[in-house]
Amino acid sequence: MRQMRNYANSHGFTLIETMIVVAIIGILASIAYPSYQEHVQHANRVEARGILLEMAQLLERSYTESNSYSNVTLPVTQSPRTGTAKYTVQFAATPTQNSYTLEAVPTGFMASDACGTLTLTQTGARAAGGDVDKCWR
Secondary structure, eight states: OOOOOOGGGOOOOOHHHHHHHHHHHHHHHHHHHHHHHHHHHHHHHHHHHHHHHHHHHHHHHHHHHHSOSTTOOOSOOEESSSSSOSEEEEESSOOOSSOOEEEEEEOGGGGGOTTOOEEEETTOOEEOSSOHHHHTO
């Protein structure tokens, strides 16, 4: 004779238990994802700031050789250097003999960044579309 299985003692998950786990994962994801996005934006800003500082250093070297900023072209025009651009690196206006203003304009995913355009001048003055201290740290 066949024996009947006793399902009362089976070990498995009920639908309610599964839905509770799914709800908990959803709550955790809704908290973690914005934090992750903020971290990614910060990392992209750091890279753009590094490129701005590198271009400023290039301009200063050129100035010591030719006593002018006006004859320099930027070798790097985007951040990151390869791949999809997160920032466009450019002069805010044509550089003069004694001054320049570099800017990193956010594009694509970074267009919604609260810091907006990062700028750097020949005097080392830094500016941003948001809180300068937060955006340049």
